Amino acid sequence: MRAMRFHQHGGPEVLTFEDAADPVPGPGEALVRVRACALNHLDLWQRRGMPKVRLPFPHISGADVAGEVVSGAPAGTRVMLQPGVSCGACPQCLSGRDNLCSSYDLLGYMRDGGYAEYVKVPVANLVPIPDHVGFVEAAAFPLTFLTAWHMLAARAALQPGETVLVLAAGSGVGQAAIQVAKLLGARVIATAGGAPKLERARALGADEVVDHYEQDVAAEARRLTDGRGVDVVVEHVGEATWEKSVRSLARGGRLVTCGATTGHSGSIDLRVLFARQISLLGSYMGGKAELLEASRFFFEGRLRPAIDVTFPLCDAGAAHTRLERKEQFGKIVLEC
Ligand SMILES: [Zn+2]
Numbered sequence: 480m481r482a483m484r485f486h487q488h489g490g491p492e493v494l495t496f497e498d499a500a501d502p503v504p505g506p507g508e509a510l511v512r513v514r515a516c517a518l519n520h521l522d523l524w525q526r527r528g529m530p531k532v533r534l535p536f537p538h539i540s541g542a543d544v545a546g547e548v549v550s551g552a553p554a555g556t557r558v559m560l561q562p563g564v565s566c567g568a569c570p571q572c573l574s575g576r577d578n579l580c581s582s583y584d585l586l587g588y589m590r591d592g593g594y595a596e597y598v599k600v601p602v603a604n605l606v607p608i609p610d611h612v613g614f615v616e617a618a619a620f621p622l623t624f625l626t627a628w629h630m631l632a633a634r635a636a637l638q639p640g641e642t643v644l645v646l647a648a649g650s651g652v653g654q655a656a657i658q659v660a661k662l663l664g665a666r667v668i669a670t671a672g673g674a675p676k677l678e679r680a681r682a683l684g685a686d687e688v689v690d691h692y693e694q695d696v697a698a699e700a701r702r703l704t705d706g707r708g709v710d711v712v713v714e715h716v717g718e719a720t721w722e723k724s725v726r727s728l729a730r731g732g733r734l735v736t737c738g739a740t741t742g743h744s745g746s747i748d749l750r751v752l753f754a755r756q757i758s759l760l761g762s763y764m765g766g767k768a769e770l771l772e773a774s775r776f777f778f779e780g781r782l783r784p785a786i787d788v789t790f791p792l793c794d795a796g797a798a799h800t801r802l803e804r805k806e807q808f809g810k811i812v813l814e815c
Contacts (some may be wrong), residue, residue, distance in 0.1 A: 482595035483813075484517045484537040488528030491796035491803075499539070502591060502599040509551025509602050511558065515618035516593035516792070517810045518802055520740055525588070526799065534589070540584045541813075545617035551602055559617040559774075560593070561584050562603040562625070563764050572602035578629070580765040585764075585805025593618075594795060596815060604744030606770065609778050617782035619810035620777050621770060624754060627771040628715060629765030630735045632664060639664030640709035642698050644727050646670050646720055648680035649808040654785040656713045657683045662776060663710075668703055670696055672805075679808050683785060687700070696720070700727035708732060728757055732787060735760040769789035785809025 481497040504510045522540040542562040547555055553782040555758075559762055563574050572580050572592030586592040586600065603710035608617045631637045643660040648669040660667045661684040669685035671677050677688040689699040700709050708729035714720065724734055725747055734757065751757065776782040787807040790798040792815040 480596040481792070482539050482668060484539050484594070485526055488526065489776065491526070491543075491799045492524075493526065494796045494799065496793045496795075499537070499595065502597050504551055504599040505587055507551075507602055508599050509605055511544065511546045511560065511598050511605075513541075513544055513593045513596060513815045514546040514614035514669065515544070515789075515811045516541040516815065517618045517622070517651075518787055518813070519543060519622055520738065520802070521524060521585070522587070523799060523803060538593040540587040540724050540730075541595070542588070542772035543620075543622045544586060544593035544598055546593075546598075546612040548605065549597070552605055553789040556571045556605070557608050557610070557614075557617075558605045559608050560586060560598075560600055561606060561767055561770055562606065562622045564601060564657050565592065565765070567601070568580075569601065569684045573766050575766050577766050580669050594792060594813065603767065605718055606774060614780060615786060615789055615814065616784055617788055618812055620774070620782075622764075623655040623810070624659065624773050624777065624782060625765040626652055626661045626737050626762070627713070628769050630737055630760075630762040631656065631659050631665075631711070631749065633765065633769065634760045634762045635711045635733045635735045637663045637665055639710055640666070642666045642668065642704055643711045643713060644668045644670070644696075644709040644718050645685070645713045645725070646691075646696075646724065648685060649676045649685070649805075650715065651714045651810055652692045652713070654683055654801075654809050655782075657685050658782050659680040659773070660711075660713075667708065668700060672813075676808055679785070692721075695723070697723040697726035698780075699711075703751055704729065706810075714740055715736075718744050721745035725751065725757070728755065731756045733760055735762050737762045787811050789814050791815075 714736035715738035720739035
């Protein structure tokens with residue numbers, strides 16, 4: 480098959496479109512012809528290299544995949560793939576918390592992903608999609624919507640009528656979190672940089688928007704809540720925004736984070752933590768059942784991944800560059 484691989488860490492130039500061996504599915508696995516694969520920030524980390532992480536080489540990234548079943552399930556079935564792969568047998572997996580499995584992995588991380596013509600996955604990771612859902616949209620859905628769903632519905636236990644601050648509306652997690660928070664009945668304040676992105680954040684359902692280049696996010700969060708602060712902050716930016724995210728919280732507020740794109744350090748004054756009764760919540764992916772739950776709203780058209788632009792698989796380097804320069808609003812998708 481043709482695949483976009485890298486043999487060493489580095490810039491977009493290490494991505495090489497070349498021949499690779501066809502994946503051979505094992506017992507309980509399906510082979511899928513990839514039609515679309517969405518980018519995630521994780522793909523950039525993988526390509527650049529991460530401390531203490533040794534990726535298999537040559538490496539095929541790509542956690543968000545849609546395509547057609549070739550074998551292992553009825554051939555031709557249109558599917559999107561659960562990005563998380565777990566053992567399926569431990570107490571965490573059996574209780575539906577498979578993202579806490581000690582052997583939890585992602586497509587395109589320790590196993591080959593979707594930057595290729597074919598990918599193999601456990602049959603349990605196949606999610607059939609209805610005919611009216613296109614492959615590009617389907618590939619753009621799983622990782623970010625599963626992440627946002629788990630952050631808001633499970634970790635933060637968001638209640639109708641609460642106010643949520645969503646950072647970076649144009650990011651994959653941001654655009655998903657706005658929609659999930661609205662679906663759960665919350666009021667949403669979203670941040671983005673520049674008028675065009677603020678307009679798109681409103682179109683996705685944000686009730687209020689804040690320009691994070693021009694305005695003080697914490698001050699705006701207070702102003703827009705009559706001085707109270709927000710009930711929940713959706714964090715994924717990290718070091719650059721952490722302090723203001725904490726300052727945006729109301730008494731009893733919850734800060735839920737799934738990423739640290741701008742740096743790994745964040746501190747908090749412990750007096751603020753206890754006196755204001757703040758909860759700091761970590762979140763990573765979500766359970767398989769949660770993706771199925773969120774998918775119902777996707778198939779009904781009530782959750783719609785924002786698509787930025789598509790590239791052919793052979794132009795994955797240009798796609799990476801666009802994501803690295805933060806030029807996108809929503810998901811960048813490779814077509815194959
Ligand atoms: Zn397990």
